[in-house]
Amino acid sequence: MEPRSSSFWGPVTSTHEWCEPNYVYSSYIAEFFNTISMIPGILLALIGLVNSLRQHVEKRFSVLYISNMILAVGSMLYHATLQQLQQQGDETPMVWEMLLYIYILYSPDWHYQSTMPTFLFLYGAVFAVAHSQLRFDIGFKVHYVLLCLLCIPRMYKYYILTEDISAKRAAKFYVVTLLLGTVCWLADRQLCKDISRWSFNPQGHALWHILMGSTHISPIRS
Template sequence: MGAFEGAFDTLRGDQISSGFWGEHTSTIDWCENNYVHTPYIAETINTLTNLPSILLGFYGFFSILKNNLPIRFSFCYLGLSLIGIGSFGFHMSLKWEWQLMDELPMIYVVSYAAFLILETSPGLKFRYGILGPLIMIIWDIFVTISYIYLPNPVYHQIAFALILITTTTKTAYLAFKLPKNHPSKFKIGKTMSKGIITFAIGFGIWNIDNIFCKQLRIIREYLGPLGVFIEGHAYWHLMTGYGSFLIFTASILLHLCIKVSPDAYTFNEKAFFPIVYPVNPIERKKVKSNGHSK
């Protein structure tokens, strides 16, 4: 599919439009100059800054397994890795197929988070049975098909923002309803806020990079090798990856507080990469023996 004549085509400017992976077919070419560091990667900095998100997602996934938490929560972290892998391929090749692998998993992961946040009844059995997953899958299929036929980045961003804002609002409401002065309420609120602020700052830097692209390119040329430190889209990758990790971690503890007990699980909110774990082995065995490990 050829490039869509749409919202972000102005970022292309005089960019190189083909390379090792062939002609660029993505609807977006970001502000980073193409093939500056190697002929095999279109946007080097934007590509490499996805590695922390990929590794962080796997770290979260294995922490779920290590601490015998319900497997359903591991898919949030795996989704973060999947988005990072898709974004890595997208910025490396600037191909439409890889752009879809970057953007569509964003919808899928947030949709899954929305599905989980609606499962707020006590116990870890699905509240709505098969209906909840079915609605989520139908929504994902609708967005996938409509985006393929209407490949405008603004459409994707609106769909993503709507479900993200709705999920975040619902999560904040549930956190507010936790027992007053309970340690978990403080941990969840602090970590969730830190994640949202980090995410929002990354979003702001990304938009500055879009709006002032021409000026920033001039500054990068002047700075030479140090110009890599003002690649705004790279900060978006780093900050949203870390922000998402914190939001997922806080949300997992919130779910377990509601579904199991506010006293059964915790995490160290002072840790840079906090992970949820049982307060004691007895609680872990209790949850496992009741069939709540999925």
Template sequence: MPPSLDREGYWGKPTSTLDWCEENYVVSFYIAEFWNTTSNLIMILLPIYGAIRAHQDGLELRYVSSFLGLAAVGVGSWCFHMTLLYEMQLLDELPMIYYMCVVVYCIFETFRKENTVDLFPIALSLVFSICVTVVYLQWKEPLFHQFMIGILIVCLVLRSIYIVTWVYPRFRSMCYTSLGCFVFGFLLWNIDSIFCDSLIASRHALPPGVGAVTQFHAWWHVFTTLGSYLHMLLSLQIRSTYLGHRPKVKFICRVWPTVHMD
């Protein structure tokens, strides 16, 4: 993608290998991509709430870690879009790999006895994470990172669909809602990439508040957070049901779902 129209800002010239379809330093002198940055608030605050709830419910450490991992991705993404520096890009992209490994581990370990640990998938995840990190630090190709993330997502989706199809069909709606959020966010991400020039032109023609709605990469942050959060709730429901609990989905302000253990 060609870089956005450059304006000099607090963090200087971008050094990242990616520059998204939001003109730099338009809204704030201190934030390179304002909307792509602030949209990460949902990716930071909601997983922190999820981690607190998981800890209060006495859930296994891996579930607390998965929520905190998503929050770490949100912090890294905030730093990346705020600065467009290569070091901050790594702070965004590498934690995605580590977070996804934790989430994949959770969904594949749902049918294990409580408080037991299988070292093989943990070792496999560590080896995968280390190999991806070493290769990506040497070969600065974003497509490699995206391909590795894609492998983890395919594993996650296939395992989840298998469980809600053959083991716990009553959780099917949560699974497909989560998947739908991912797919819709991915669609917006591609629209933002493919039609960047047209989107920038439309933002110049529209009032600022209306033009901000066309920041589709920011919406990608929102919908991938929704998809990730819902999938973690799905994983919690499956695990808790297997352990003999009766998890219930409740809504904050009748909008945001949470899982409560009886």
């Protein structure tokens, strides 16, 4: 939304703004609540990383926690500045993280162990270069959703096969938070004109950040 005060970062150059008045609380932070709402996710991912290192779990899970933190920091910079460069610093790690999820989910049954990480690495590198030059918009969203959909069959398989009650509980918690977060995301995006007339802004996008960041709680508990 349009800024209400002076901006340290200059005019908005990102392709998206969210349903929050810009630079209300600080001239250094465009979307204040969307920025600080990433902090819980970073802290939970850090706790998850420490626990995974202590428990000596497979390195791919530690890398995933690091990826979560990198993505969160990139998102903070994007919402704080609303600049095109920082927006890509948010969106490109989103794709990289989904590629990492695909590797984690599918690699145990992959017969050619070196081919999958090599392909996914090259895929991520090509996307980063292409996105920096072409600045995908709708194409990025469709691409990201397709990557998410690729994860669902294998996640469902693991859910059916596992007998670990805590793992099933974590999966259910993730689905619930994902659905609630999606509702918040869509409401913030599609109903902003109505919300902007309310006396209270529910900060749907910030709630999306918090709900998705809270999914780190389940692995930590288990």
